[in-house]
Amino acid sequence: MTILNNPRPAFSDAEAHQHLRTHFGIEGKLTSLPSERDQNFLVQTADGRELTFKIMNAAEPLSAIEFQTSLLHHLQRCDPALDVPRILPTVDGQDFATIASASGQHAVRLVSYLPGRPLAEEVKTPEILRGLGRLLGQLDRALASFGHPGAHRSFDWEIRTTPMARDRLHAVTDPEQRRLVETALDIYDARVVPALKNLRCGVIHNDANDWNVLVADGRVNGLIDFGDAVHSPIVAELAVACTYAMLDEVNPISVAARIVAGYHAEYPLQDAEFAVILDLVMARLAISVTMSAARRVGAADDPYLFVSERPAWDLLRKLSVIDHRIATGILRQACGLEAAPGARRIREWLSANRRNLAPLMNPHPSRQAKHVLNLGSLDEPLAAASAVQDNAGADDAYAELVRKHNFSLGLGPWGERRVIYTAPFFESVLAEGKRRNVHLGLDIFAPAGTEMFTPLAATVVAATINPDPQDYGGLLLLEHEPEPGLRFWTLWGHLDHASVRERRVGERLDAGSFVARLGDYAENGGWVPHVHLQLITVPYDDVSVIPGVGEEAFVTVWEDLYPRPYDFAGLIPEAFVRTGRTREELVEKRRRRLGRNVSMSYSTPLKMVRGEGVWLFDDSGRAYLDCYNNVAHLGHCHPNVVRAIASQAAVLNTNTRYLHDAIIDYTERLATTLPKELDTFFVVCTGSEANDLALRMSRAYTRRHDVLVLDWAYHGHTQALIDISPYKYKRKGGGGRPSFTHELPIPEVYRAPIAGTPEDIARHHAGEAGRIISSLVSEGHAPAAFIAETIPSVAGQIFLPPGYLKELYSHVRRAGGIVIADEVQVGFGRVGSSMWAFEEHGVIPDIVTMGKPIGNGHPLAVVAVRREIADSFANGMEYFNTFGGNPVSCAAGLAVLDTLEQEDLLTNASDQGAYLLEGMRRLQERYPAIGDVRGRGLFLGIEMVRDRATKEHAGDTASRISNRAKELGALMGTDGPHDNVIKLRPSMIFKREHADLLLQILDQAMGDTLP
Template sequence: MTIVNNPRPAFSSAEARELLRAHFGIEGGLTSLPSERDQNFRIETADGQGFTFKIMNAAEPLSAIEFQTALLRHLEGCDPDLAVPRIVHTIGGQDYALIDGADGRYAVRLVTYLAGHPLAEQTKTPEILHGIGRLLGRLDRALASFGHPGAHRSFDWEIRTAPFSRERLHAVADPEQCRLVENALDIYDSRVTPLLKHLRCGVIHNDANDWNVLVADGRVNGLIDFGDAVHSPIVAELAVACTYAMLDEASPIETAARIVAGYHAEYPLQDTEFSVILHLIMARLTISVTMSAARRLGAAEDPYLFVSEKPAWDLLRKLSAIDHRIATGILRQACGLEATPGARRIREWLSANRRNLAPLMRPHPARQAKHVLNLGSLDEPLAAASAAQDNDGAERAYAELVREHGFTLGLGPWGERRIIYTAPFFESVLAEGKRRNVHLGLDIFAPAGTEMFTPLAATVVATTINPDPQDYGGLILLEHEPEPGLRFWTLWGHLDHASARERRIGERLEAGALVARLGDYAENGGWVPHIHLQLITVPYEDLSIIPGVGEEAFVPVWEDLYPRPYDFAGLTSEAFERNGRTREELIEKRRERLGRNVSMSYRTPLKMVRGEGVWLIDDAGRTYLDCYNNVAHLGHCHPNVVQAIARQAALLNTNTRYLHDTIIDYTDRLAQSLPKELDTFFIVCTGSEANDLALRMARTFTGRNDMLVLDWAYHGHTQALIDISPYKYKRKGGRGRPSFTHELPIPEVYRAPIVGTPEEIGHYYAEEAGRLISGLPSGHAPAAFIAETIPSVAGQVFLPPGYLKSVYASVRAAGGVVIADEVQVGLGRVGDSMWAFEEHGVVPDIVTMGKPIGNGHPLAVVAVRREIAEAFANGMEYFNTFGGNPVSCAAGLAVLETLEQENLLANASEQGAYLLDGIKRLQEKYPAIGDVRGRGLFLGIEIVRDRATKEHAGDPASRISNRAKELGVLMGTDGPHDNVIKLRPPMILKREHADLLIQILDRSMADVLQ
């Protein structure tokens, strides 16, 4: 490579004035302008015109002079409004003139003068910096279509000559400065050189220094001096401009970011170009500082050459300490891009797959009671003790918080502004005088020795032990690639030292495998035992340089480079941010606004804010396995149902006086699941509406009023249903059994008054029912018999074989109709059949269904024989404003389709059998379990004082239910004595959920019964 650097011309002002008059016919005042290789003068004519007169050494190749001229002519034609000088012709109409001087030939050229002051004399405002970038971007965009042989030259200031700076290192006397240059050049060789062939190249200005950028009225007004223009990597344009603008700046990377943002807005950069900007700035600095050192060694006297020497060394020192990944991220994000390509995809993948990841710890952190710690204020004892490295004080403060708030896990959130980082290494390298105080990971506080597991398969990348106070202690870096091309890393800090030593580089860990254990004060840097878990989206060769704390100014960058690891840890946002009223406020408001008899579950009510599948999530981000709320038949917020509701709601929702397809699509599909005799449908909104309508139909069809019910039954909240619900009219506030309601004994096998097989017990109860029906007083013949196929509030009672068939026959013989209330037990919940009545070999005259058929959407159905429906059509219109509306029908159709697509009836059978076996094993362990009964995902556990006498024991059942709630599983109690634990988990329950339910039942019973 030939390096071209010819001596600078040295004409006197008088000589220059004569050249100007002779060749351009212009006279005026001359002012010398600084320049390294050419000689420049500012010209002011008597009539106020301004020009720049340039004298160039013609010993340089003529093609170089012609190149600059052609460049300016190209810009004039391509972008006439671009703020750059315009060529003024010689008297002879030429672009420049060649002259003879005392020591050789020279070229002279005249261009228009741009108004303004050099940036070197102005304050670098954000607007000006952005303007520099915009001007350069616009310039390079215009030059993209320009080429010239003279552009292909090499001289000291072309960025690709940076490696030649090593040849000038002998002139650098200071060893530290030598190391800075060598480090920058090593980085160039390793990170830039391999990418040169991938970088866009073109003609660039290559010298947007503070004297070549002009400012007027607070705005960038022009760019001058194209003497260094060259064919080079286009991104070098930015590197040069940023280098000069960053000198003497407290936060040089923010200065560069504003220039890069302006450039990118005009001429978008490519990913590879972003990745080398910092390296090229450092390369430009090595050229500058070694050039100055070499010229100083040669006793050069031109102060222009040394004006930036000290600031350049200072800047090189600052940039050498900056992580290039962070610098690149800052520059990219200033341009509106992700700080690193793919960061958004990683976050979205983790969000979508959070529920499928293995638990980070046991129990799963989402299921544990949590409390967000405050480490951002010295008013908090824990923060103050931690900042002072007072281990005893921190331990006492943490223990006090646990006692006060009753949590098992303390949380230190991502992004918290903390005051506890007092060690010197927390000083910022990005901005002078600033400290790093923004937490870039998730802290989970738990006892020393707590085991931590990887939620995803991983490869061990690095391990180390950092024993210094306020450092990490044991430290492990894992790499994850859950799908091709989706790669990220996790940092695990504050571990015990043995954990760090046990892991091997390259070791493969499957999802759920043990990673490490939490260290104590002596091993974890002197902190209250916890893990610092950090997500990383850029690769690191050295884990010790990964920042765990960052500056406040760059929080959006940290969001991309080190995103919140909440999804990776299986935590929801509610664990960190509470919205709305507190639980206490809600309880008080309910007293003010709601009726006093609107009940709440559990001794300590829960505030639920979200549901996901089998889980309910409270306002503190704790997840509960929901084994109680049967309305969410497919689990909470099943995506199929949510999407169906959203699609239809966005299209049409109106009442059933208008025709719409969805109601027919739904009832056609529903009819396929029912016996052919039940061929007529009424769509309503709730189970109570469905049962109320069924009573009206039965009474209209038979002309009778009396009803047969099972003792302790519940069928709804309308007055007509309260009158046939012993569960309501027998209890406090009830008015007793109406004369038209007749109770049949609950046919429970467990408490049957006779000893025999289930079939014999069923026959016994059926005969009792038959005698009661036949013995009804005159005028009280039944209109109907209504019963839940599995009585629920009566205590999850499973009717004995043969009972229902016999009772149905007796009712029909008495002229009544039979109604199966399948609100709770229908739609596949029993597993082996779609409807619970099918297991008894009967076909009801009317079947009622409730909100589970819409997965909680207001949808209920009455399926009835045609002749009963016809009798009901007696001239009185039936109209339900929104029963059967298109949105509800779409929800119901999605439920039916999902049951089939996901094979959920078989799942209910399989998981129900597994649960039943597990609970029966608990029965062997706990004598208080009198009976275990269930089918599919509808189960009951009866708690007794004495298994031999079957004496009722209601309070322990309630205490078990409340204890299970404290441990993270929701269940309820029912039965006449409230001694039956009832379980109705969603149809999507999986084996791991069943195992959790059994585990929590075991622990709850141990805590209450033993």
């Protein structure tokens, strides 16, 4: 039943007073209260009570009156503290009475009066708005258990009657206003109608307008007039309240957000309800303004009917240009939810998979030198020129930045507050008088024509050209769904027109596929050539309405709707924000705080801030392929090791004086990889500690002091080890060879003193070593031990010829000495074909020392020794190492062993090592300065010479190549007596693409360096 044209009751004060006395036995002063449809009076009795006397519209059916009565009784029973009117009975104990007038029968009711002023007469403070939401949430929660036949009625103000507003459109004579209403109705039909089946329904108040909400002492004090209560979608309660509260507000969405937040705190909303709030507000406005237009004739003398008409049109106009996705995001986030459902999952997936995405451009942006541009201040020439579209000035400013900072990619970060957006379309529609200035994408500045590729498989959703100044120029929208249900979009702006026209809507692009090229000034909206890359977590049908710039007040909302695309582009946060000291400050601080002989790599030191797999990242976010740091055996920060360390550290970390399982678990597992003779273990912290302990044990066992070493060997930094390391004692600062240290010539195949096969060279050197040992024995200097790296590293990546170690071990043992295999650098499968490098030589050492890769960067080392040698070391003096063998270190070591097996990394080392060796031999054919290439698994060397025929050493050539490779993005070292060997020790997870990149960089570095 409709009561659109039924007049409001018009009883005089005297008549109302008479009916109040007759039916309720109440005397008091009556004051008229505003109402659209009923007639209301404030009753003030002589004893100070205040009551509300309501004379209802004659068109109000009895069922509706009974329904309202039952509703109020239900609320009193369900939530007595709720700030709503309470029914006072008639003199004969009824809930209401009836009276007659010329227009029909009217129900009359007396209820408690709630003190306060209407919200319409108060300032809408944030606390009042949240309080309104809380009160409505409490109310609807209480009404959730209420039902009544009278609630199911045909009612013009029930939100589901919105389509009926089309029947009143004829009364809207202004074309622009009619367009606004039609837009609101079209939105209702397109978005609300399909959603209705998913919306909770129940009895709601349905009219929380500013005159029905009471405020006292700065807080919401009550809700009155349940005449519009109806069974309806519950979220309509909020839409009605927000509609009235938003009128005449500069920032209406923020007003609504406070009401919604209060409501959600009391009666949580569902996703489907959040999604239609703005649409329902517009629907309510459409109902209101068409009602007003239809009533205009004959009702102009009733100001209540039209008091909100002008503000309603203004609000409808504002809301019609607000993106409902953004409005919904603001409302959701005000409630403590994600602005877009699933946004966090998308961010987390991209973060976890960043390293597995295809490169956005070539070279990968993470590998290129980058500089963050400043477009947030007109004091910066680039920003000033861009703001006025001065292309020549912007070009010059950008070129000057490149010269000054030496970068290949400029970066415009997400979230930057910019001054360059001067076009009219950057004015805010969310907050009157504000401008959009927060950048919602990532800008990557590169030359026009630079090709871009999709990091993930994609479907083309839109391909268009926006030619206006300061707009996008060529524009693409791609959809990605890397996992079922994980869907997001990327917007690519400022592209050249031809490549955009190559794309077709619906086209499927594989990961790594070409997307488009960067446009120049004439095609990209008048900007310095770059791509605007934006991540989007909500669907758009119209790419032109996706904002690339947002308001500062809603940054946290933008983080959900349009998250930082850094992971998608393969960039780390450090590319945009530098923390800690600058490189220059660190160099100076090291000089002041650290010993002067604590060295740094490279002529221009690097500051590293992050390690991931085969990559190290410097403080500018540039990635370097790490081909040198063999400590990170499984790659930097391998998740298996990280988890093992964190898990054990959270439970227990102590020393070996207490019993714990970890040290036994680890050493028993390690024992399975070694010859059975090496059955006793000492767990220490570093390779130097391991070698020092091995030296002590050999001297204790043999009761001798002399030691045999290979020339140019290095075994550690303790004084005892310096004394047996020619690499140290023969160089600057060294004290020369101690009398108890005896050097054996390096059995080097490349520079062998005799002609012949490797086996011939092995026999020659082993024979020479045998004569030296015999001489030492006859002179009373029989060796306690012979110690050698199985592949001498600092000597220049020297691979001992087959048969040498077996014969030499025999000479040493016949002399009563023991043999120590230093596998600190070459153990744990680095050679690929076996777990330990000594296995390739068919020998079993008496002691094996391990370090560096053993814990993937965690300080851990081990001595594996025959039991009788360990027993001889137990001479009464305790051996204790405070941190050696602690549970955390053992957990790290066990994770390394597990990962080597689980990921089959020995096979990988063999495969990639062979591939690299083959590639380096091809380089040798191209560059005469390469004298020799050698390697086993992922332990490789390139020896540089001045003359290949004479094998003359090449001075600083290796160092210059290494430094140039660093500039190109790969880290490597140099070694050898003449520092002429390029040393390569990539991590065991090196893949084919990394090997290809290394070979490419070596080729370019040599091409740039060699004459």
